[in-house]
Amino acid sequence: MSGFREPMLATLTERRFSNAAWVFERKFDGMRALAVREGGAPHLWSRNEKPLDKRFPELVDALAELGGPEFTADGEIVAFDGKQTSFARLQARIHLTGAARIAATGVDVYYYLFDLLSFEGEDLTRRPLRERKRILRGAFDFRDPIRYSAHRNTAGEAYYEDACGRGWEGLIAKRAESRYRSGRSTDWLKFKCVRDQEFVVGGFTDPQGSRSGFGALLVGYFDGGGPLRYAGKVGTGYDDRTLRDLRARMNGLARDSSPFADPVREKRAHWIEPELVVQVGFTEWTTGGMLRHPRYQGERTDKAPEDVVRETA
Numbered sequence: 001m002s003g004f005r006e007p008m009l010a011t012l013t014e015r016r017f018s019n020a021a022w023v024f025e026r027k028f029d030g031m032r033a034l035a036v037r038e039g040g041a042p043h044l045w046s047r048n049e050k051p052l053d054k055r056f057p058e059l060v061d062a063l064a065e066l067g068g069p070e071f072t073a074d075g076e077i078v079a080f081d082g083k084q085t086s087f088a089r090l091q092a093r094i095h096l097t098g099a100a101r102i103a104a105t106g107v108d109v110y111y112y113l114f115d116l117l118s119f120e121g122e123d124l125t126r127r128p129l130r131e132r133k134r135i136l137r138g139a140f141d142f143r144d145p146i147r148y149s150a151h152r153n154t155a156g157e158a159y160y161e162d163a164c165g166r167g168w169e170g171l172i173a174k175r176a177e178s179r180y181r182s183g184r185s186t187d188w189l190k191f192k193c194v195r196d197q198e199f200v201v202g203g204f205t206d207p208q209g210s211r212s213g214f215g216a217l218l219v220g221y222f223d224g225g226g227p228l229r230y231a232g233k234v235g236t237g238y239d240d241r242t243l244r245d246l247r248a249r250m251n252g253l254a255r256d257s258s259p260f261a262d263p264v265r266e267k268r269a270h271w272i273e274p275e276l277v278v279q280v281g282f283t284e285w286t287t288g289g290m291l292r293h294p295r296y297q298g299e300r301t302d303k304a305p306e307d308v309v310r311e312t313a
Contacts, residue, residue, distance in 0.1 A: 003036055004045045005117065006182035007074055010172050010190045014313040016157045023129065023151040023176050024159050025114055027169040027190065029085040030078035031094075031302055033111065035063050037071050044077075046302035052077075054097040059111045059145060066141040070120050073136065074180075075113040075149065084167050087279060091242075091298040113140065114149035117180055125180040132180065156191070164193035194281060197311045198300050201276040202228055202259040203269050204250055205235075213243025214250070217296065218269060219280065220260055221310045227261030229310075231289065234280055237296030246299075249276070277303050 032047040033056075042063040044052035053060050056077060067073075078085040079093065092105040116136035117125050124132050133151070142148045152159050156173055163171050170192040178187035199219035207215045216235035220228045238246075253272035258264055277300040282291040 003038065003072070004034060004049055005072070007032060007034060007047050008115075008180050008182060008188060009184045010188035011184055011186050012192065012311050012313045013173075013189045016160050016191055017173075018154055018156045018158070020154050021176055022156065022173050023133075023153055024156045024191075025149055025151045025172045025174065026163065027172050027192070028076040028078050028112060028149075029087045029169045030076045030090055030112075031087075033075060033077050033302075034117075035059075035067075035071070035073045035075065035111070035113070037063065037067060037069065039069050042067065042071075048302055048304050048307075050301065055093060055095075056109055056111075057099070057102070059109065062111070062146050066143065066146050068120060068139060070118070071139060072117040072119075073113050073139075074115040074117060075111050077109055077111050079107050079109050085169070087298050088237075094299060094301055108145070110145045110147055112147045112149040113142075114151075115180060127179070128177040129174055129180075130176045160191045160193075163191075168193060170194070195283065196279060196281040196297060198277050198303050198308045199231060199234075199280050200228060200274045200305045200308050201250070201272065201278060202230070202274050203264070203266075203271045204247070205233065205266055205270070206268055207243070211243070212240060213238070213247035214270075217246075217278065218260075218264060218266065219278065219291075219294075220262075220274075221308050222306060223261075224309065225306075228259050228274055229289070230260040230262040230264050231310075232291040232294060233266065234278075234291070234294040234296050236294075237281075242296075246276075274305050277301075277305055277308055 034045045036043050079090040081089045092107045116132050173189040175187040201217050203218035205215035216233040220230045223229045250272045255271050258271050259274045279297040280294045282294040284292045
C-alpha cells in the first residue's frame with residue numbers, strides 16, 4: 001500500500017477519562033497533512049488531497065533527508081506563536097509559494113508526525129496503533145522541522161487538565177489497539193480545551209466607518225448532507241490584509257440569493273456561493289443555534305465545504 005488515502009478523523013467528546021487501553025496525544029492547532037514517498041521525492045497532501053509541496057518546500061526537503069525511500073505518514077503542520085501552536089500564524093503561509101515570498105513572512109513551520117500508514121512497501125494500517133507508533137519512531141531521523149508527536153499511556157484526565165492549563169487546543173485520545181481507518185471514528189476522540197470549528201461562508205455585510213473590505217462574514221454549516229444552515233455573523237479577528245483579500249475573493253463568488261436555508265436578518269447583506277471555509281473560535285452555541293462571541297481564526301483550504309457540519313459531542 002502506498003500513496004494518498006483519506007485520513008482517520010477524531011470524534012468530539014465531552015467525556016474525559018483515564019484508561020490503560022488508550023494513549024493520549026497533544027491536539028495541535030495547525031493543518032493536517034499526509035506525507036507520501038514512493039521511491040522518488042516525497043510529497044505532502046492536505047486532508048482533501050490538495051498538493052502542499054510548493055507551500056511548504058522546507059518540509060518536503062526535510063522528509064527527503066530524514067525519511068526512508070517509501071512511506072506514508074500522517075501528521076500536522078504547525079506554526080508557533082510563543083509556545084503555542086497557532087493556526088492564525090500559519091495563515092501567513094497558507095497561500096504562498098516561492099522561496100522569496102515564503103522567507104519574507106518570517107514564519108517557520110514544523111511537521112509533527114503521529115502515525116505511519118505504510119513503510120518500505122508494507123501496509124501498516126491493520127497493525128495496532130502502539131505498533132505503528134513504535135515503527136514510526138524508528139522510521140525517521142527526527143530533528144527540526146520534522147518532529148515526533150509523543151503520547152502518554154494513561155492519566156488522560158490529569159493530562160487534559162495540564163493541557164488546558166498550558167493553553168493547548170486539547171488532547172486526542174486514541175484506542176491503543178485500533179487500526180487505521182479512513183474517515184471519522186470513535187477509536188480517536190477529541191478532548192478540546194477551546195471551542196472552534198470550520199464554517200462555510202455564505203455572505204458578508206458592508207464595512208462601517210474606516211473599516212475596509214467587509215463588516216462581518218455570514219457563516220453556516222451543512223445539516224447532515226442537507227441545506228446550509230445559518231450560524232451567525234463573524235465580525236472580529238481580521239487584519240486589514242485579510243479584510244481586503246477575502247473581499248476580493250468573495251466578489252468573484254457573488255450570487256443574487258441567499259444560500260442559507262434559514263432567514264438571515266441582515267440589512268444589505270451580500271451573498272456568495274458557499275465555497276469558502278473558515279475556522280471560527282467561539283464561546284458557546286446559543287439555544288437558538290447561533291454562535292456566541294465568534295472570532296475569525298483563518299481560512300481552511302484543507303476541508304471541502306460539503307464536509308462542514310455542526311460538531312457535536
